[in-house]
Amino acid sequence: MATTRNQRLGIFLALALVMAATRVHLSLFHHDVWDASWGIFFLAGFWLRGSARWAFPLLIAEAVLIDYLVISSQGINFWEHYCVSAAYWFLVPSYFSLWLGGSWLARKPLGFNVSSLARAAGALLASWAACYVISNGSFYWLSNSVPQPRSVGAWVGNLGDWYLFFLQTTALYVVLGLVLHALASQLARSLGHAGHTHSAR
Template sequence: MATTQTQRLGIFAALALVMAATRVHLSLFHHDIWDASWGVFFLAGFWLRGTGRWAFPLLMAEAVLVDYLVISRMGISFWDHYCVSLGYWFLIPAYGSLWIGGSWLAKHQRGLTLSTLGLAVAVLLVSEAACYTISNGSFYWLSAHVPAPKSFAAWSVNFGDWYLPFLATTATYVGLGALLHVLATQLARLSHGSQVQH
């Protein structure tokens, strides 16, 4: 949605900063702040549509780097941490599903209308469900930290335990991003209108 390279870089920097500040919550804020990563990838796909070749890999690299630094700061080897397993690398397609959802929405939205709002909610729900299924499923099935025997019944319980909190967190950040988007769009219209009158 950003039209100039300067706007894209500014949006990218802001999103990267939000993700870095909230992703380090394990050591800095003691769980008082929610991780914005999922919302950041969805919003980045929307606002930075067409820049996936550089923006998505950089955001992924940032996510891994922050995780590495936080885990190392705890005095734990990265690969020994509970959350890191072979399934960790499935965060790439998981976050990719959020990026693709945001990008698809940017292509198909019709401005600030109720139909766009409905479409945004539907796309966010589908994208977040795909992300959650990939990330939760890969951790459950591939992590040695999940005790055997593993079963679809046990996975469905685990899936259900965490799904709504992840959805709520993602929706909160995307909702805040949507409010900023509406505000920026309205300010741009007012500014353009005043320039036309002069």
């Protein structure tokens, strides 16, 4: 959505800062702190549509670096942590599904109306569901931390255990971001209209 280089850089830095401030608590591994990462990738796709070549890899690198630093600071080998396995790298397609959802939503102007609300909810729910299934499924089926034997029924139960937490966490940050976006867009239009009216006098 941002049009100039400076706007895109400013938005990227703000999103990266929010992710660092919330992910550093390792809410990815302890579910008592609300990690903004999922919401950040959706909003990044929305605000930085067309910049995936550089913005998405940098956000992924930041996420991995934060996890590495926090785990290492606890005196734990990164590769031996409970949540780090072959499944860890499935965070890339998981997060990219959120980016795609935000990018799709950005194709049309967003405002305070039923149509915009429906599009935003649909984009968020679809991309969140893809992210959740990929991240949860890869961890369940690939991680050595999950006890044997595994079964489809147990996986479905595991999906049900965590879906509400991850949905409400992601939705909270996305709603906050989109409300701010809609307000800023409305303010910009009002100021632009006022300036146009003033210049025409």
